[in-house]
Amino acid sequence: MKRGYLLLLFTGVLFMLSARAQQTSRETGQEEVYFRFISKSNDLRALGPNISIDKLIGDTVWAYAIKKNYQEFQLKGFKTFLLPHPGDGPGVVMRDQINRIKGSRTTWNFYPTYEAYVELMEGFATDYPDLCQLITIGMLPSGRKLLAVKISDNVTVDEAEPEFLYTSSMHGDETTGYILMLHLIEYLLEGYFSDPEIMDIVNGMEIFINPLANPDGTYRGGNTTVSGARRYNANNVDLNRNYPNFIDGPHPDGQPWQAETLAFMDFASAHHFVVSANFHGGIEVVNYPWDTWALLHADDAWWKFVCRQYADTAHIHSPAGYMDALNNGITNGYAWYEANGTRQDYMNYDHFCREVTIELSNIKLLPASELEAHWNYNIRSFLNLMKQATLGFQGTVTAQDNNQPLAATIVLLDHDQYHSEVKCTTLGDYYRPVKAGTYTLSISAPCYQTMIIPEVTITDGQTLVIDVQLDPGLDVITAPVTEISPTTAMSGGSLPCATEGITAKGICWSTQPQPDLSDNYTNEGPGNTGFVSELTGLSPATTYYIRAYAIKSNQTTYGDELSFTTLCGAVSTFPWTEDFEHSGNAPTCFTQEYVGTS
Incomplete structure (x- = not known):
């Protein structure tokens, strides 16, 4: 009884603190607002970093801002329309007690409270200790955690297998992916011993799933509800504009790196993700790189192939009209609208990854009753994307003289550019997803002789293993x-x-x-x-x-x-005569000029 009283008191305190924070936000102009406006210009960069573009359809722009920045934006002459905030949408069903039973499938038609979310993640690792490991990516100043699970057949061992990452809801009010990732974790763990496809996926890679990348935004209304969820984090920063950018520098949004950003940057550095996806909402489309400039990615053909496969598979298993935005469900990021400081560009450029942004639902805070349907639309696409990490060129690079793994770089000559090459892990294994074609591979490592493997042909859906031993060499x-x-x-x-x-x-x-x-x-x-x-x-x-x-x-x-x-030098032999009217014998670095007689 005392424990229940303390929990009720603690929840009440959190609710009051949250309500007070929201009132303070309104009073200081820090309240987050959602609006749309008409833009006749394609240069949305001119809007500045204080306006966070959500989407662009035709000449209509949907965007977020804190209230004081929105009021300043109105003074620029744009005709704006203030909209209901997506985080205040209807149909939210919350659960504090999930009572998930091992060996059975949960009906995911609800949102967990924050405490229930943590218990779910802990429960996955407890129920399946041989397959699932709980990871704390970071702890936020609010006390909330950035959590992920690792799923693999030898979960406590760092194996020579491709690493794959799913992460969701870095925009806190875009919650469809949050629940679908919880559903996916359970699906993989429960199906491992009964479904050969799931067993093959889990046995063949190391899978990392982070369902909630911005818990402070999702639970802005308090730990007991996702109603009131907001795009920004606790500091009113758009986390998907907060990453270093190879064009716009370390802080393209003018903001310091947030705790969430730093945690995920460290997480990426500690791993070697081959393929990754981050989930959003507000439209239904698969967005591939780059976001920050018009130059096409070296693997543009592969990106279109993979994104087309994702969207087309979703079309088969969903009603007409789902996942058909822009180019029937896929788009190049920059061709849609320019966005700087995105996680997708950071992962692809700084970590040689293949990360894509997937917008799962037109409604950001999806009514709980629609979550199961969206799972059915996407589960086969989820699995297809995961399998891409195991396809293409792969192998191990070791030293010829001692068989030790090498920190090698694998480059497709006359193809790779702007960090589309791949690197070996500390175990010497590499993975290079690629579109069907014929390629020349260059495999190099410091202090070893580069190996060139010419004219290697690969097809879509093929895994081609090329193990290499490099001879020691000199660096001069x-x-x-x-x-x-x-x-x-x-x-x-x-x-x-x-x-x-x-x-x-x-x-x-x-x-x-x-x-x-x-x-x-x-x-x-x-x-x-x-x-x-x-x-x-x-x-x-x-x-x-x-x-x-x-x-x-x-x-x-x-x-x-x-x-x-070399330097010009000086005349050191005397007497030295010069015919000032003709060429004479002056060193080549001397100049001559006839100025007449005296």
Whole structure:
């Protein structure tokens, strides 16, 4: 009885604090508002970071802002229409006691309270300890947690398998994905021993699912309800504009990185996600990169193929009109509208991932009675997308001399650009989803010789395993040129990867690019240490090209090429005469000018 009284008191305190916070927000102009307006310009960037674009259809823009920024926006001359906030929608059914039973399927026609959500996530790991592990991605200042589960057949082991991530509701009022991800966790765990397809998926990869990426936004109205959910986090920041951007810099929204952003950035750095998706709402479309610029992704054909598969599969299992926005359910992000600081662009550029943004429902805070239907529309598409992490080129890269895994980079030559290449994990395994075609692979690692594998053909839906062993190699670094005079200069080199067996090293130089040992060179003898060389016999006012070199096992490795120009020098032999009216014998760097006679 005492425990029930304390829980009731605690809930009441939270409700009062939440109500007081909402009243304070209204009083200070920090209340979040939702509106639409007509824009005749395609340049939505000009609206500034204080307006968060939600969607664009034709010339109509839907957007969010805190109230004071909305009032400032109205002064710019736009005709705006204030709309009911999506987080205040009808049909919310809350449950505090879920009573989920292991071995049975839950009917997911409700929203859990925050405490019930935490208990659900803990319960998954408790009920299936061999398959499921609970992860705390981060703790927010509010005390709420960013939670995820890892699902795999050897869940406590970091295996040489592709890692896959689903994350939802970084916009707190877009909650369809929140419940569908809870449903997916249960579906995978309950179906593992009875459904061969699920068993194959779980056995073949490491799956991470984060159902709720912005709990402060979703539970803005208090821990007992999602009514009153808001897009922004507790600091009124749009988390999907808060990530570093390779075009607009580390803070494209002008805001410091939020606790949620930092936690997910650390989470991404600790893992090696091959494919990922983050779920949203407010329209029904699959949005692929890039968001921030018009240049197409190197894998644009693959993106269209995968997104088309997702949308078309959903079409088969849903009523007419579902998932048919824009290009019948898919869109390039920038072609829709420019968005900077998105998580999708951050994951794809900074972490060499394949992340897509999926908008699951036209209604953001979906009535609870419609959650099961949207699950049926999407479950087959969820599974199809997960399988993409296991398709394409994959394999392990190890060292020929000791069989140790290498931190290799796999590049598709004449194809990859802007971080579309992939990296090996710490176990040496790599995964490269790709559209059907013929590709030349370059596999490289520091201190090892690059391997080129030409003309490899792959088909859609195929897994092609290419295991590689790289031979040890040399890295030679040419030191900058110093102490330049008309006839001499100093340079040198370092051998960061060298072991024993270096028989010669030095600098070669020429007046032509790419100098080698057929040109002038120094020889600083054997050994794997750095060295300094003096270049002599140079001509004044002449440009030279230099490269460091090292010889091991009768093979010569050259460093990067540098260039420099010797000084002009001075006349040092007297008497020296010059015919001022003609060419004379002046050094080439001297200039002559006839100024007449005196």
